[in-house]
Amino acid sequence: MSHADLSEHRMMLANSVADFARGVDLKRVRRLSESKAECDRKLWSQMAELGWLGVLVPEDYGGMGLKLADMAIVAQGLARVLLPEPLTAAAVLAARVISDGSNEALKSKLLEGLVSGDMLPALAWQEAAGTLDTGNVSAQATPFEGGFRVNGTKKFVIGASHADGYIVSADSARGMQLLWVPKNTAGATIGFDMLADGRQAGTLNLKDVTVSKDNVLNSGAAATNSVACALDHAAAIASAELTGIMGRSLEITLDYLKTRVQFGKAIGSFQALQHRAVDLYIQQELSGAVLNDVLTVLDEEPDAKTRSAAASRAKARCTDAALLITRQSIQMHGAIGFTEDCDVGLYVKRAMTLAAWLGNGTAHRRRYAKTEILEGAAV
Amino acid sequence: MSATAQQIDYNAMSDEDFRKQAREFFENEYPDELRFMPRRLSWEESKPWWLTLSKKGWLAPNWPVANGGMGLDPAKLIIYWEETERAGIGRMPDQGVTMVGPTLIRFGNDEQRAKYLPKILSGDNVWCQGYSEPNAGSDLASLRTEAVLEGDHYVINGSKIWTSMAHNATNIYVLVRTDKAVKQQRGISFLLVDMKTPGITLRTIKNIAGGEEFCQVFFDNVRTHKDNLVGKPNEGWTIAKGLLTYERLNIGSPRRPLQAFEQLDPLARELGLFNDQGFVDRYTQLKMDLNDLGSLYQRYVDKVRNGEALGPDISMLKVFAMDTYQRLAELLLEAGAEYGALADEITLGGKKIDLMTPFYTSRPGTIYGGSNEIQRNILSKYVLQLPN
Numbered sequence: 001m002s003h004a005d006l007s008e009h010r011m012m013l014a015n016s017v018a019d020f021a022r023g024v025d026l027k028r029v030r031r032l033s034e035s036k037a038e039c040d041r042k043l044w045s046q047m048a049e050l051g052w053l054g055v056l057v058p059e060d061y062g063g064m065g066l067k068l069a070d071m072a073i074v075a076q077g078l079a080r081v082l083l084p085e086p087l088t089a090a091a092v093l094a095a096r097v098i099s100d101g102s103n104e105a106l107k108s109k110l111l112e113g114l115v116s117g118d119m120l121p122a123l124a125w126q127e128a129a130g131t132l133d134t135g136n137v138s139a140q141a142t143p144f145e146g147g148f149r150v151n152g153t154k155k156f157v158i159g160a161s162h163a164d165g166y167i168v169s170a171d172s173a174r175g176m177q178l179l180w181v182p183k184n185t186a187g188a189t190i191g192f193d194m195l196a197d198g199r200q201a202g203t204l205n206l207k208d209v210t211v212s213k214d215n216v217l218n219s220g221a222a223a224t225n226s227v228a229c230a231l232d233h234a235a236a237i238a239s240a241e242l243t244g245i246m247g248r249s250l251e252i253t254l255d256y257l258k259t260r261v262q263f264g265k266a267i268g269s270f271q272a273l274q275h276r277a278v279d280l281y282i283q284q285e286l287s288g289a290v291l292n293d294v295l296t297v298l299d300e301e302p303d304a305k306t307r308s309a310a311a312s313r314a315k316a317r318c319t320d321a322a323l324l325i326t327r328q329s330i331q332m333h334g335a336i337g338f339t340e341d342c343d344v345g346l347y348v349k350r351a352m353t354l355a356a357w358l359g360n361g362t363a364h365r366r367r368y369a370k371t372e373i374l375e376g377a378a379v
Numbered sequence: 380m381s382a383t384a385q386q387i388d389y390n391a392m393s394d395e396d397f398r399k400q401a402r403e404f405f406e407n408e409y410p411d412e413l414r415f416m417p418r419r420l421s422w423e424e425s426k427p428w429w430l431t432l433s434k435k436g437w438l439a440p441n442w443p444v445a446n447g448g449m450g451l452d453p454a455k456l457i458i459y460w461e462e463t464e465r466a467g468i469g470r471m472p473d474q475g476v477t478m479v480g481p482t483l484i485r486f487g488n489d490e491q492r493a494k495y496l497p498k499i500l501s502g503d504n505v506w507c508q509g510y511s512e513p514n515a516g517s518d519l520a521s522l523r524t525e526a527v528l529e530g531d532h533y534v535i536n537g538s539k540i541w542t543s544m545a546h547n548a549t550n551i552y553v554l555v556r557t558d559k560a561v562k563q564q565r566g567i568s569f570l571l572v573d574m575k576t577p578g579i580t581l582r583t584i585k586n587i588a589g590g591e592e593f594c595q596v597f598f599d600n601v602r603t604h605k606d607n608l609v610g611k612p613n614e615g616w617t618i619a620k621g622l623l624t625y626e627r628l629n630i631g632s633p634r635r636p637l638q639a640f641e642q643l644d645p646l647a648r649e650l651g652l653f654n655d656q657g658f659v660d661r662y663t664q665l666k667m668d669l670n671d672l673g674s675l676y677q678r679y680v681d682k683v684r685n686g687e688a689l690g691p692d693i694s695m696l697k698v699f700a701m702d703t704y705q706r707l708a709e710l711l712l713e714a715g716a717e718y719g720a721l722a723d724e725i726t727l728g729g730k731k732i733d734l735m736t737p738f739y740t741s742r743p744g745t746i747y748g749g750s751n752e753i754q755r756n757i758l759s760k761y762v763l764q765l766p767n
């Protein structure tokens with residue numbers, strides 16, 4: 001997103017994000033695998049005060065009621081300093097399904113908690129690896145008089161380690177149910193796998209978990225559609241994070257090319273490295289141009305097919321570009337780039353985890369192929 | 380040129396009205412058999428359309444009205460281009476309109492404009508570009524074709540090469556060395572020469588596809604009047620450079636690769652390739668690359684529309700566009716398997732499919748107009764500011 005494209009309020013938003021980012025120390029992410037403190041609730045409250053958790057939440061519920069293009073500015077700016085807080089997971093992925101909820105009382109409670117920072121929700125939709133199919137769910141919700149009893153396993157839940165509760169998708173005789181399961185509910189246990197960047201991916205086990213009617217957020221086609229939409233929106237904002245990561249990684253690398261001297265010259269004077277740096281820069285600019293177009297499309301709230309195709313364009317391009325740029329950042333630093341002390345390694349690892357989340361490049365290209373190419377071609 | 384056409388103030392029209400008018404005109408008047416050609420048009424093929432455009436006053440959308448152009452502002456100009464692309468209008472030998480006109484309008488004098496511009500519009504003069512030399516390609520500033528002022532005439536000696544369509548041209552604009560004592564870039568001048576001037580000889584050069592695409596042009600004591608000097612003596616480098624960014628925007632348009640992509644679809648269907656995941660993956664990657672090229676191109680188009688200047692970063696558009704175009708052409712040949720080795724158009728399932736032309740059209744795209752390596756040098760130096 002070039003600054004010339006930003007309207008005045010977006011410029012102000014970008015500036016306040018940049019101010020905030022300036023105060024962030026990478027020390028914290030570097031120690032994440034030991035501290036496991038990927039969500040600092042004090043910092044989270046500050047982000048809430050700045051309004052960032054409610055960018056996409058309607059004003060009636062205390063949010064800012066803005067667009068994905070605004071959210072992208074926040075996500076991109078904070079990703080530049082690798083903030084580990086589950087911003088996209090909570091304020092986009094979970095926020096979308098909550099905002100679409102049909103249970104007004106639960107919806108207001110969760111949205112107000114989210115916007116104020118007091119309550120951190122996580123969406124638990126995924127079961128198998130490598131799928132973008134949000135509608136095909138094995139977890140079962142069996143109705144009883146007071147609500148549902150749920151059984152199943154949800155995987156790769158981002159933001160799970162500090163979440164106050166989970167929105168779980170489960171299949172039932174009445175179609176999909178989206179159910180609110182507060183942390184420590186009997187029968188709900190959460191385990192963790194560490195991600196490459198030190199954050200945690202949660203695995204939520206549900207064994208005869210009782211969910212009262214009050215905690216049914218949404219049902220049937222409306223539920224299915226809202227999870228699909230949430231995935232697309234979150235994939236687009238994760239793409240914005242990836243542009244932040246690649247942008248900072250390339251900046252660090254260009255600085256290094258200008259200062260590291262070998263053979264009596266700055267290594268940035270060698271044409272092999274110059275041309276490689278240019279190719280990385282082209283990928284970065286391409287990602288920015290694509291993301292911009294995609295956000296414009298998504299903010300016009302198109303039909304599901306158009307929306308998914310657009311989200312896939314962004315996630316495929318930004319993922320591949322971020323992986324390429326961060327990996328080449330190591331290469332152009334030489335051995336120092338391969339050390340724990342060097343920042344570029346942190347960018348590589350965050351790029352890898354964001355790449356895999358919500359569908360990597362291959363997954364998104366295949367989904368795009370399915371609806372945009374193969375359906376049209378008489379196979 | 381029709382006088383009535385010139386009186387229309389297109390810029391006062393709404394975008395929608397102008398687009399509608401352009402669309403109807405291009406749809407109704409352009410010869411169908413020349414739509415969506417995978418190559419440039421020859422002068423012979425182009426001439427009827429050139430004259431149609433000229434009669435309507437629509438040949439030079441970018442020139443001021445006073446010079447016989449349409450005088451379109453950037454926003455309208457973009458619409459004009461979008462509609463030519465939409466209608467699949469071919470690229471003509473348009474050096475006169477795209478290069479010579481703008482050069483004379485910006486750097487020429489009234490006499491030169493009066494003498495040359497109307498003949499471009501009428502199709503009487505067809506121009507070619509004499510920049511490259513056998514020993515000055517990427518390092519154009521090292522050019523050695525020399526012009527010495529003798530009385531009222533410049534006397535030119537040397538040779539130009541790779542001059543596209545020179546054998547069809549009536550006139551050539553050349554960069555010549557007029558001062559050998561100063562820094563290379565400061566001793567170059569911009570001259571206009573009639574191809575029929577005694578001392579000019581041509582050697583046509585066949586390209587790899589066997590087509591007579593370009594020539595070597597020899598200058599043996601060729602005399603051109605000093606009135607044919609554009610700008611001041613030794614100002615030629617600045618003049619030539621001023622025209623390059625516009626060319627890069629043109630080259631970066633996704634139009635031509637998109638046209639080539641159209642060939643891939645029927646081929647893949649006939650050969651059952653959409654059942655092959657390996658092929659589908661590559662096809663999808665390219666399709667998405669093309670869409671992404673569209674996004675990047677649109678960013679620059681929007682800049683032009685808003686009247687912003689285009690900087691050296693435009694080079695990235697050329698690099699990515701040509702790279703994508705070539706990868707597409709290569710996939711076309713690979714998908715064709717044995718068909719991909721046949722020299723001529725093939726017929727499959729009743730459809731004519733041209734596999735080889737996109738390869739031959741895309742291949743030189745990374746060489747002319749500043750090679751992709753040179754574009755990367757530009758980006759490295761002026762955009763990333765990496766050291767020398």
Ligand SMILES: Cc1cc2nc3c(=O)[nH]c(=O)nc-3n(C[C@H](O)[C@H](O)[C@H](O)COP(=O)(O)OP(=O)(O)OC[C@H]3O[C@@H](n4cnc5c(N)ncnc54)[C@H](O)[C@@H]3O)c2cc1C
Pocket residue numbers: 507508509510511513515516517518540541542543544592593743746747748749750751752753756
């Ligand atoms: C189809 C076609 C049409 C053309 N039409 C015209 C025309 O109408 N008028 C005209 O004047 N010219 C025309 N040209 C010529 C074109 O502008 C030149 O080919 C181009 O400038 C490159 O010069 P060269 O061919 O001498 O290659 P060279 O400059 O010799 O380059 C050879 C190779 O070395 C690379 N190279 C050179 N210098 C560097 C460097 N500093 N760093 C890294 N790599 C480098 C190049 O990228 C290229 O790969 C045309 C060319 C083609 C192919």
